[in-house]
Amino acid sequence: MTALIIIIVLVVLVGGYFVSTQRELVNLDEMCKNALSQIEVQLNSRFDAVVALAKTAAQYAKHESDTIIQAVQARGANLGAANTPAAINEQSDLLTQMMGRLNVVFERYPELKASDLYREAQEGMKQYEENVRMSRMIYNDTATKMNRMVRQWPSSIVASMLHFDQKDYLKVDDEKKKAYPDLDEAFKK
Secondary structure (H helix, E strand, O other), rough: OHHHHHHHHHHHHHHHHHHHHHHHHHHHHHHHHHHHHHHHHHHHHHHHHHHHHHHHHHHOOOOHHHHHHHHHHHHOOOOOOOOOOOHHHHHHHHHHHHHHHHHHHHHHHHHHHHHHHHHHHHHHHHHHHHHHHHHHHHHHHHHHHHHHHHHOOOHHHHHOOOOOOOOOOOOOHHHHHHHHHHHHHHHHH
């Protein structure tokens, strides 16, 4: 009789652990998906700000306006769904390239930098950049928690049985690492 009670208690404990671990894995997986979705929203907002900057530049650079707007919109057409870290990194790179092209135009037209429209659009861009940065940090933090559960024993047993995999991290591109040397040191730690 005592052996039966011990077996029942063990089954209840193992079952309880299995259920609680499964719930935690699902929670972390959903948080990762949500964080990626938030980044996609921020990148789309950032793209809208880039388009606004392009239109502002087009007002000053009349002969270049069609080229500027067409280039931004053509590259914007390449912005697909950003539901993976690789897609997020690709979208971010495309937006950075667009801003690089626009910065060339801004350098050619110093009076453009003095315009209120330009300053407002630049402030908007800074805010979107900050939002994307924060969203990326949230995703990477959540991915770290998920990866720990997937890799640590005994939760790794439950994760493998339920086909939960490690999440990829979002990367910081080399240009940003050069611009912020402290970041490069932080990634080496």
